[in-house]
Amino acid sequence: MSKLSRLRLAGTKNMAIIETKNLTYTYPGATKPSIIDVSIKVEKGEFVLITGPSGCGKTTLCRCFNGLVPHFYQGELKGEISVAGVNTLEHHTYEMAKHVGLVFQNPENQLFALSIEKDVAFGLENVGVSREEMRKKVDWALNLTGIYDLRERSPHEISGGQQQRVAIAAVLAMEPEIIVLDEPTSFLDPLSAEKIFEVIYALNKKQGITVILVEHRLDLTAKYTNHLIVMDEGKVRFEGNPREILSTEETRLIGVGIPKATLLYQMLKKDGLNLNGNIPLSSEELADQLLEALKPK
Amino acid sequence: MSVFDGLRFRKVYSPIHNLDPRIKFVYVISIFVVAILFYQIIPLLFLFFLQIPFVLLARVQRQWLRSLRGASFLAGFIFIVNVATTYFTSGYTLLAPNVENAAAMTLRFVVLVESFSVFFLTTSPDHLGLALEESRVPYEFAFAFTTAVRFVPVLAEEAQTIMDAQKARGLELEKGGLLKRIRNYVPVLIPLIVSAIRRSLELAEAMESRAWGATKKRTNLYLLKLRRGDYALLAITVGILVVAIYVRLFVPIPTITQLL
Amino acid sequence: MIVAEDIHFFYPNKVEALKGVSLTIKEGEFIAIMGQNGAGKSTLVKHFNGLLKPTLGTVRVNGVETTKTSVATLARDVGFVFQNPDHQLFSETVEDEIAFALKNFGFEPEVIEKRVTWALNLLALTQYRKTSPFLLSGGERKRVALASVLAWDPQTLILDEPTIGQDHEQKEKLRQFIMQMQIQKKTVVIVTHDVEFVAECNLRVVLMKEGKIVADGLGKDILTDPALLELSSIVLPQIAQIFAKLSTLGLPKDIIDIYEAKEIILKAQESGLRK
Known part of the structure; x- marks a missing residue:
């Protein structure tokens, strides 16, 4: 291998898989833009968490990643966007589907087939994959999401949490480089939500899939990420290390639900109890720090 | 349930x-x-x-x-x-x-x-849908058929919930003469229609995201084979x-x- | 006061959704009914305003048996806000939406006018009075649905999954709103699986599983019992998780409130230093 090509390879490793520059979008008929001047950079293999109050533009941003905005929604998109090396402005959503899988909030409305495996195969059928190959990919996706045993059931026979795993399997079967999940657990109970997060985390760690997760429940999700984006009123307000961002007063004032562990850590710190280690993001982390600090010497 | x-x-x-x-x-x-x-x-x-x-x-x-x-x-x-x-x-x-x-x-x-x-x-409806897909019926029709089978029970359940929600606000469906009774159903029908439209938009969005219409030569997970x-x-x-x-x-x- | 005595309920497909539930809800109480999907939570609360009638057993609302009266009559005392506002909004304007129930109950036009203004004000919706409810955001639609029930000022308010799909701030507003209702001695029943929300409110928790009540008591006792919660597939609240781990140091386990948590930890540290 020549030196040059090796250098280029090293370069691709840290290359942004998603990059937007001054992205501004207005829905048709809307008076003001839903996202304003959004410039973000996501690297390959990252687990990115996006949060912010309702109506802050998170969902709209997700729709940009696979070209639903502007191809499906029309309207006016300004700025630059590149996803998996593709300019989404020039490529239709069905071309993006093999790069980006989008999972939506309501599991019920993304399953349309009468059996689970048929649903998982839907995207592959659409792009015309051969039956043998399809079978392999469908089984692979069903196994990774832990629903292989449910493959012959119909969507109404399974719980909401299982339905959402089917939706994840359905985009996973296309073997995308990126999976974008828009509040995938907001209709689920905390236990089912945790299972979903574990599935997503494993996909990120073991399969190397870049994950973009939009969530309100930072209590359960902050621990998975080291790249947090906080949006408010269409703008990116903070981007970076969640431990720093979640411990600022400004973040709290935007209305972001700070994890209880992080809050308690700060309250203790204010009252003079200094704990060793990072700012905690989960109850496990804080509990370990407290055990250390309160342990009889 | x-x-x-x-x-x-x-x-x-x-x-x-x-x-x-x-x-x-x-x-x-x-x-x-x-x-x-x-x-x-x-x-x-x-x-x-x-x-x-x-x-x-x-x-x-x-x-x-x-x-x-x-x-x-x-x-x-x-x-x-x-x-x-x-x-x-x-x-x-x-x-x-x-x-x-x-x-x-x-x-x-x-x-x-x-x-x-x-x-x-x-x-079973999925068998029937499959038969439609494999016959020369355009795929859109077969898809519409299976989607209808999938969502009719969901909509029926939704209609029940809407009726409950309006009854809880004092709506009495069986009250009054024939015309009044028909009018009584307006508060049930409007949410049902609005929600069906919302639902179909979400469905369309999910379909687009999963490469709907990518190629004319669609394949099929299942194959109907004569045994x-x-x-x-x-x-x-x-x-x-x-x-x-x-x-x-x-x-x-x-x-x-x-x-x- | 709502009294359910040993109620059983069968759906038409013969599924037994409630298997002998007895529960008394006193005036002015604040209760969360929790449990997995399919545990029978929604089925139970639909008995409180007569939407469902028990197959066996009795439900009495203020002494009146629900089988002997209509939903419309019961609804005057027991307001029920459904999970999804889109399942009830149908009017051209927010104002009409709120007036709908008042008209059904036969209030005088002047009274309706006053009530609508009052409810709009209470939920910060006055600026949307003449707006179509369909043009509002999800959070705002949820508030319109709530206002349309509050308008007739029922003594008891049932909220089905009020926090679903809501962000942190909306949940906080809802919590404050319920606290306000409490001051007015209203009875509030919420059906939810949002443990964090319940942990932040100091209330009575009724835990259900497979059509039965498996626990009934104070939130801080029930939500800190890992065995009980595991049985009902509910996770411990964050603060309780921390204290479950800290119990090896001899700290109490039954803590769900963050301020209480802080006091206890600081005290533990001081006493450790003194030693």
Whole structure:
């Protein structure tokens, strides 16, 4: 291998898989833009968490990643966007589907087939994959999401949490480089939500899939990420290390639900109890720090 | 969990359920044609009993009986109308052959209901959708069909929830005269329609995201393949047709009255 | 006061959704009914305003048996806000939406006018009075649905999954709103699986599983019992998780409130230093 090509390879490793520059979008008929001047950079293999109050533009941003905005929604998109090396402005959503899988909030409305495996195969059928190959990919996706045993059931026979795993399997079967999940657990109970997060985390760690997760429940999700984006009123307000961002007063004032562990850590710190280690993001982390600090010497 | 459970299909496995829906459909149409060919009671009785092994093999006796019971009102009506017409047209006399003829007409109707109900009771909607996909029907139609089957129970349940929500705000659906009663349903219909539109938008978005319309040459996870059972059914169908046409053309069929 | 005595409920498909539930809800109480999907929570609360009638057993609302009266009559005392506002909004304007129930109950036009203004004000919706409810955001639609029930000022308020799909701030506003109702001695029943929300409100928790009540008591006792919660597939609140781990140091386990948590930890540290 020549030196040059090796250098280029090293370069691709840290290359942004998603990059937007001054992205501004207005829905048709809307008076003001839903996202304003959004410039973000996501690297390959990252687990990115996006949060912010309702109506802050998170969902709209997700729709940009696979070209639903502007191809499906029309309207006016300004700025630059590149996803998996593709300019989404020039490529239709069905071309993006093999790069980006989008999972939506309501599991019920993304399953349309009468059996689970048929649903998982839907995207592959659409792009015309051969039956043998399809079978392999469908089984692979069903196994990774832990629903292989449910493959012959119909969507109404399974719980909401299982339905959402089917939706994840359905985009996973296309073997995308990126999976974008828009509040995938907001209709689920905390236990089912945790299972979903574990599935997503494993996909990120073991399969190397870049994950973009939009969530309100930072209590359960902050621990998975080291790249947090906080949006408010269409703008990116903070981007970076969640431990720093979640411990600022400004973040709290935007209305972001700070994890209880992080809050308690700060309250203790204010009252003079200094704990060793990072700012905690989960109850496990804080509990370990407290055990250390309160342990009889 | 609700009143609308009956609308939901269940997967059942039996030799009949596993048959290719296309062949089953050909069989049903053949029975239909044969039933039309004959107007005597004996061959129609024969056709009637011919279906029973299928019903038993598919283990749908109970549902089958229910559908027959459902058809019994209409069957009774057909019988009475037939008897009455001959009674009035033949100078107010009631003859045994006329009654037998009316019974045969009724039986023909029962045979039609019977065979169609066997088809629908033993063919799951996804099988039917698949048959549509594999026939030359445009995929959009097949998709619309399966999506409808998927969402009809969901919408029915939603309608129930909406009615509950409005009742909880003091709406009394059964109150007032006919016009008032129709008006009472406005607060139920509007949310139902709005929510169906919202739902279809979300569905469209999810479909787009999963490469809907990427290529004209769509593939299919499942393949309908004719198996031994299907060939057997096809042979039976052809046999029935051949025998029926032969009998119809060359064998004089006695009526019950003549036999007695 | 709502009294359910040994109620059983069968759906038409013969599924037994409630298997002998007895529960008394006193005037002014604040209760969360929790449990997995399919545990029978929604089925139970639909008995409180007569939408469902028990197959066996009795439900009495203020002494009146629900089988002997209509939903419309019961609804005057027991307001029920459904999970999804889109399942009830249908009017051209927010104002009409709120007036709908008042008209059904036969209030005088002047009273309706006053009530609508009051409810709009209470939920900060006054600026949307003449707006179509369909043009509002999800959070705002949820508030309109709530206002349309509050308008007739029922003594008891049932909220089905009020926090679903709501962000942090909306949940906080809802919590404050319920606290306000509490001051007015209203009875509030919420059906939810949002443990964090319940942990932040100091209330009575009724835990259901497979059509039965498996626990009934104070939130801080029930939500800190890992065995009980595991049985009902509910996760421990964050603060309780921390204290479950800290119990090896001899700290109490039954803590769900963050301020209480802080005091206890600081005290533990001081006493450790003194030693």
